[in-house]
Amino acid sequence: MKWLGAVFILIASVFIGWSQSRVYGERVRQIRQFETAFLMLESSIAYGAESMETAARSIAKSIEKPANAAFHQFAEALSASEESAGQLWTEIIWQEAGQLALKKRDVQIVEQAGCMLGAVTQAAEARKLQLVLKQLEKQREEAAAEEKRLSGMIRSISLLFGMMTAILLL
Amino acid sequence: MPYKTIIPYLPESTLHAVSPLLKNDPEIEEIRLRTGQRIELSGPKPYVLSTFFSEQERAAFVHKITKHSVYRLEEQLRRGYLTIEGGHRIGIAGQAVIKEGVIASMTNLSFFNIRIAREKKGAALRLLPSLFQNGWKSALLIGPPRSGKTTLLRDIARIAGTGDEKRGIAPVKACIVDERSEIAGCLSGVPQLDVGTRTDVLDACPKSEGMMMMIRSMSPDVLIVDEIGRAEDAQALSEALNAGIAVIATVHAHSFKEALRRPVIRHIKESGLFDTYIEVNREHHLTILKRESQVI
DSSP states (O other): OHHHHHHHHHHHHHHHHHHHHHHHHHHHHHHHHHHHHHHHHHHHHHHTOSOHHHHHHHHHHHSOTTHHHHHHHHHHHHHHOOSOHHHHHHHHHHHHGGGSOOOHHHHHHHHHTTTTTTTSOHHHHHHHHHHHHHHHHHHHHHHHHHHHHHHHHHHHHHHHHHHHHHHHHO | OGGGGTGGGSOHHHHHHHHHHHHHOTTOOEEEEETTSEEEEESSSOEEEEEEOOHHHHHHHHHHHHTTOGGGGHHHHHHTEEEOGGGOEEEEEEEEEEETTEEEEEEEEEEEEEEOOOOOTTTTGGGHHHHBSSSBOOEEEEEOTTSSHHHHHHHHHHHHHHOBGGGTBOOOOEEEEETTSOSSOOBTTBOSSOOOTTEEEEETOOHHHHHHHHHHHHOOSEEEESOOOSHHHHHHHHHHHHTTOEEEEEEEOSSHHHHTTSHHHHHHHHHTOOSEEEEEOTTOOEEEEETTOOBO
């Protein structure tokens, strides 16, 4: 029975460590998703053929969960609301922030993409999105370094913690 | 209900204020929205409403007409108007952005004039005896703004492009050079108003260049063009008329006499380019003049 309990504790601590370390990888993945989305938006604006709503819908279809949800909601809101695209984007991104693995600073940068969105010229939109993309790239590099540094360590610590608790119990 | 396609573009409170009048008075031609001012509707009978067009409504209206996508409409904003579904035209004024001496765009959009496009099929029938005599004749329609010149032109295009079996008019290749998107009311290149089945439309293109492009590439039998007046227009007109194309055009003026004050129109008259001149007044009364400006 003691052995069974020890194995259970070991598995549980390894799982906790694994899921904690996964958060770091998830942050990198989600920042990349937003980078892809904003690149798509930039190219859509550059061609000037699609409205913001259509562009947001096609981005929502093209990118993976969970970032796609923000673009899907954004498209829905654009079709129904009298508010500006920037206001709508800010509301949606902070609503969605709880479902994302992004840090507050990452969300703030994503929010910046909405500033004057759809209200300025092609050139101004492109400049702003390029700035956001550069900032996101920096955040992604930082997140990747953090992942490399901490995720292995968290996994090892959780394994060691599990083994130590199991030994103490036995 | 020609204004039906305008409804989705109006902010809710503006819509509440204007819709009863739009329903009751089918003659309303324009809805004028000025930020901070009372809403105005004009037509034969003008209306000034007690409702103001607020800053909040202005913002909502801009979001709606641009579909949150100003980047798509830079060229239209530079020209000062945009066309919406149904062929209605929204004139825009605000703050012009000047780059290298030319208008690059428009910002702080604050004044709007929604011109309700109305098709009046059959409006040009009374002109047919002068315009069609074993073939289409060249004609210049002269009239002040809101006299219905464009409506007549659109109906002429429809009759030319579709034909009129009852009157023995076969459909011909008609081409419209629609610099201000008023004749065909094109949206994404597709006419929103009936301009005929054999009619080609060159939308938002400068008239003189457009006329030359149509002559070279579309071999029209009838060329339709709105509001001529520049020196280049006369040259393109002369090209078309000498190529045997019937040109039907309009010009802004209260009378033929007034139109002749413009050197271009005087030159056109002296060159004998048009067969007929037609004066239209705000009461839609027509005066048909021959080449020698004699009343028929």
